[in-house]
Structures are given as structure tokens and as C-alpha cells.
Amino acid sequence: MELPLVVGVDGSEPSLRAVDWAADEAALRGVALRLVYASLWERYEGAALARDLGKPSEEVRAQDIVEAAARRARGRRPELAVTTESLPEEPEYALVKEGHNAAALVLGTRGRSGVADLLLGSVSLFVAAHADCPVIVLRGNNDNQARAGVHGRIVVGVGDAPSAAVRFAVQEAERRGVPLEAVRAWRCPAHETVDHPLIAGEPERVYEERAAEALEGALREVPPQAKVQRRTVEGPARKVLLAASHEADLLVVGTRRRPGHLGFQLGRVAHTVLHHSACPVAVVPERA
Template sequence: MERPLVVGVDGSEPGLLAVDWAADEAVRQGLPLRIVHASLWERYEADALEETPGAGADLVTEHDLAEGILAQASDRARRRASTLDIGTDLVPQDAVSALLREAAHATAVVTGSRGRGPIRELLLGSVSLSLSARAPCPVVVVRGSLRNRDVANGRVVLGVGGPATGPAAARFAFREAAVRHSVLEVVRVWHRPAHRAAGHPLLRGEPAHHLEEEAWTLVDDALRAMGEPDVSSRPDVRRVVTEGSVRQVLLARSAAADLLVVGARRRHGRLGPQLGVVGHTMLHHADCPVAVVPHQD
């Protein structure tokens, strides 16, 4: 049985935009869509419903609100893709715990960039950030301009970051470009060191030359990791190596992309969130949806 594409909803506008993106993606990938809303009402309020006389009406309304969020999201996905296999679930957990549990059995998890409540003014919601840093499957945070969400630019960008990228991110980006019939840009950014230490191998020869060569090698490694024959010679795959700031280059390219893919290392035995500086910046500021694909060391 194929693993579903999971989208988390909370009734917010960013959450509904994530439903739109997830419905389109499920159709492209031929996957079932699972819509999840996390609510703690059952855990903390069901007992109160039994113990508090006269409290039933308010508590049932809270449950109705949760069910209404799911129904709204499901109806929206159905209008977007009438033949899509859609399932819904109301999970009695906090949002991060619920979606991390879902991630263990999902093709990918999709969220909006911001949520409801006091965190709505932040650039990135805490749920999206926690999932991106901890989930065992790819996490897509739907953000960016309206054009980059609903109008195809015909471009998927893969940011190559050395070992952090991993073969999983390369394969994910290739599949995304293929199902979208889009160009795949494989981008590696390098920069000159501010200082060269004595005895450093870059002292032999021009340092820029060595660094640029290393960047091309990393791009070629990412292409090989895609597992497709002759991928480097395909006209819809472009190798981009440039000097500059990684974050500035990728942010600039996100303005004309449908999806930006970055890797995140999951170091074995290490607890807590594991998300690099580049991934963190893209999630906060990219002008298109961002996919964070984990790579286990």
C-alpha cells in the first residue's frame, strides 16, 4: 500500500493554502491524501464534560470546531481534485507530536508557513519548524508569493550543500521536476575563504580554482545520486555553480521556482532538532514552497 501524502490543518489561511498545494501534489504523484487536525479536546476536555454539570454545550462546540476544520479542508481538497482519494483524521495530540507520528508512515508531510493564535505574526510557525527539523520523511512548507504557489514557473531548484544534501534530497528533487515536466536546477554555491592558513592545501595554486572544481564535483555527485542514466546530459537538468552567499543565491532563485529542495542531516544518536542554517533561512524567507528532505548519517 502506498504511503499517503499528509497535510496538517488548523483552520488558518496558510493551512488551507497547504491543502491546495497538497491536493495538487497528491494528483501529480498518484497518492492518497490524508488530512490531519490535531486537537487536545478529547484528552483534556472529555472528562470535564462528564464531571462538570452544564458544561456540555461549550465542550461539544469545541469538538464541532475541530470537526468543522477537517470538513472545510476536505471539501476544499475535493473541489480542487474531485477524483482524489481523501481521508481525514482528528488526532488527540498536540500538532507536532501528531504530525511526527504521521510522518513515520507518510510519503511526505505538508504544512502551512504559519498557524493560528499568538504565533501567527511570526515568519514561520513553530509546528512547521519543528517538523522540518525532526521528521523522518520530507516536509514541505507551503510559503512564498501567490504566483509561486498557483502559477507554474517550470522550475524546481535543488540546493546542493555537500553531505547534508544526501541522495534522498537529490532523488526527491528529480521526481518533483519529472512529475511537473519542469526544469531541474542543481545549484552549488561556493565562496573564497577570508584567510588561508599556513599549510592549507589551497595555498598550492589558485584557491578559487580548487573551490570551484570542488563545487562542480558536488553537483555531479548529486546528479549521480538521482539514479537516472545520463541525467547530466538531459536538457531539462541544469548544473549551476556560482560564487557568492549560499542563502542569497538560493533565495534569489526561489523567486522564479515552483519548489526549492534542501537537505537536512539526521545524525544517528543525536537528540533534538537537526536543521542547518541554510534550511532554516529558506523556511523563513524563500519565495516559493520549500521541501526539507532528511538524510540519515
Template sequence: MDLPLIVGIDGSDSSLQAVDWAVDEASLRGLPLRLLYASLWERYEGASYTYDLGVPTKDDSSEGIMGAAAERALRRNPDVKVSTSVLPEEAEPALLREARNATALITGSRGRGPLAELLLGSVSLAMAARAHCPVVVVRGGETSRAGGHGRVLLGVADPGPDLASVRFAFREAEARHCPVEAVSAWRCPAQDARAHPVPAAEFSAEYEARASALLDTALKAAAADHPEVHLARSVVEGPAHKVLRDLSVTADLLVLGAHRHHSHVGLQLGRVAHALLHHADCPVAIVPQHD
């Protein structure tokens, strides 16, 4: 049985945009969609239930939030199978637990709380940094969210033994019938001419070549498994977060990897991923690579 896509709902406009994106994704990949609202207040209000659409429920605040989200999903694509859940607990632990049985977890980029004006909501950041499954934070303009650019952007930093983010990007591109643009950013450190009597062009060419070799290694297996996906590759000089932020303006999805170490209990998110979750101009997928 296919695991569902789960969307974290909190009633904000951002979470409703996440619903739209998730409905389209569920349709592309032939997956069921589960809308989840978690609030500790439900415990005190006596509401704890999971239900399928069409079953009468009482009219309260959680029902209003969930009802609006479910109605929006059905309007966008009535062929996608949608279910809903309301859980009487804090959002972060609830979503982390439920994400263990999900194909991916989708969230909005901002919440409803008093700090909603921040660039990224705290729950979305926690999910991206800790969830067991891929997490997509839906941000950017309407064209990107609707898949209007026709391009999946993949940032590659470390090939590793089996790079999950690369495989994820190729699967997304295959489902969308669009190309993957894989990018590795590189920087040339300043050299001491006395210690390194090498021409500047030759010195920088060495670092560019390393980035190109890294990219080749990371892409080889996934490209062979998905020969129908057109692949564009590039190595670009500059800070990775700035390079990818600029390229995200014309992408439908930015895919990044994040290493998960079982012995580590805190947030596990690199600096580049952290920056792009706040500043990218398209939805960002964080794909965990487990030890």
C-alpha cells in the same frame, strides 16, 4: 499500497494553502491525501475519530476546521482520494508519529496561535527538523505555489553516499515535466598573501572547482536514473542561503537535504535550511538523509 501525503491542518489560511498544494501534488504523483487535525482539546471535548468523507459527523469546532479543508480539497480536484483524521493530542507529537507512515508531510508556513505573525510556525519548524519523511512547508506567492514557474530548484551542499534530496528533486521534476536546476554555492576565504603567494583568481578558482566536483558527484546517479529530466547545474559564489533565496523567486519548489542522526534527539536542521524555511519565495521541501 502507496503511503499518503499528510497535511497538517489548523484552520489557518496558511494551512488551507498547504491543502491546495497537497491536492495538486497528490494528483501529480497518484497518491491519496490525508488531512490531519490534532488538538489536545479534543480529549476534553470527547471527540476522537477518523472518518472518510461523506460520513455524517457532529458540528463542532474541529469538524468546522476539517470540513472546510476537506471541501476545499474536493473542489480543487474531485478525483484525488481524500480522507480526514482528528486526533486528541498535541500537534507536534501527533504529526511526527503519523509522518512515519507518509510519503511526505505538508504544512503551512504560519499557524493560528498568538505568534502567528512570525515568519515560520513552531510546528512547521519542528516537523522540518525532526520528521522521518520529507516535509514540505508551503510558502511563497501564488505563482510558485501553483507551479507556474516550471522549475524545481535543488540546493546541494554535501553529496554523501546516497543523497535522498537529489532523488526527491528529480522525482518531483519528472512528475511536473519540468527541469531541475541544481546549485552549489561556494565562498573563497580571505588569504594571507604572505602565507599563500597565489594569484587571487587562481586561489578562488580552486574553491569553485571543488564546488563543481561536489555537484557532479551528487547528481550523477539521479541524472542517470532520470534521463528524461532536463538538468541545469550551476556553481555560484556567495552565502548558500542568499544564493538560494534569490533563485527561489522563480522556482516552484526548493529542495534541501537534512541529515538525521539516530543518537540525536533535538532539532536536526542546518543553518541554510533554517534560513530558507523562513525566507524562501517558494515552497520548501526538507528531505531527511538518515544515518
């Protein structure tokens, strides 16, 4: 049985935009859509206290939120199988657990102080750093409307070897029928000089060639029929991928997961693009 696509909802406009995007994605994949709302209100307060305080019960509010999200998803994609769930848990922990049985998690941005689409909320950041399935965060589109891809391109940041991020990006590009742009950033270390015997005379060319070789090695398992455009770019990976995000419908990056490690597991590149990308970002966990 195919795993569902899971969306974290909270009634905000960013989360509803995530519902729109996820509905389209679920239709492309041919899988069900699961809408999850999580809050600790019921656990600590309860409906009885809510009545005493003259406030609406969180249970009612939660049901309203998931039902509104379900109506939006079905209105956009009537053919979808849609299920809902409200959980009395911290949203970040609830969503990480949901990821154990999800094809991917889809989240909206949730910033503060009126800059919701400039800063990434703590829930999205935590889930991207800890989930064991791909996490897609909806960046871009300041009007909170999910739109069909306009650039016709998926971009993936490529490391030294075949990876889950590359495989994920290939599949996403194939589903949409668009090319995949595989980008490898490279730099000439400042401490190396042209006196080095291996790089004398043409240091930059040597590093660029090494980057191209690494790129080919990372793509060696990509099916030959896949439409992949290869590009090596000089500069820090974070800046290179942010620039590429302006001409992409989805930016895919990998992040390493260390079994048994409970700390923050999100590399600098993934952290930066999650905060500043011009398009949606998919963070794909890589097992160490």
C-alpha cells in the same frame, strides 16, 4: 500500497492553501490525500466541560475543520481519495508520528502578530526538524492561494555526495515536466591566501572548480534522461538559495538526522530558507 500525502490542517488560511497545494501534488503522484487536525482540547478538557463552560466542543470543531478541508480538496481535485483524522494530541508530535507512514507532510506557515507569511510557526518548524519523511512548507503567495507553478523550475541545494534531497528533487521535476536546477554554493575561505601552493594566482577559480566537481559527484546517480541544469554560485549557501527561490516553484534542501538524537535537527541553511524563501520549501531528511 502507496503511502498517502499528509496535510496538517487547523482551519487557518495558510493551512487551506496547503490543502490546495497538496491536492495538486497528490494528483501528480497518484496517491491518496490524508488531512489531519490535532489538538489537546479533548484530552484535557473534554466535551462535558465544554458544555459547562458554554463553549463548542472541540470534537465538533475538529470535525468541522477536517470536513471543510476535505470539501476544499475534493472541489479542487474530484478524482482524489481523501481521508480525514482528528487527534487529541499536540499537533507537532501528532504530525511527526503521521510522517512515519506518509510519502510527505505538507504544512502551511503559521506566524504571529499579523506577519503570518513572514515568520514560520513553531509547529511547522518542529515538524521539519524531526519528521523522517520529506516536509513541504508552503511559503510565498501572500494571498493564500495555491497556484500552478509559474517559473517552470525546481531548485535543489546540493552538497558533496548523492543525497535523498537530490533524488526527491529529480522526482518532483519529472512529475511536473520541468527542469531541475542543481545549485552548489562555494566560498574562498578568508584565512587562505594566494601564498598557498595549491591556489597561488587563481584562488577563486580553484574553489569554483572544486565546487563544480562536487556538484558533478553529487549528481552522478541522476538518470541521464533527467533535465538538470548545473550552477555553482559564490556566496553563503543560505543567501544563494534564497536568491534562487525567487525563480523557483519549489526549493529542496536536505537536513541531517542523527539516530537517537532528540535535539533540534535542522541545519542553518534549512532553518533560514524555511523562514525566508519566496517559494514552497521541501526539507528532506538525510540519514547520518
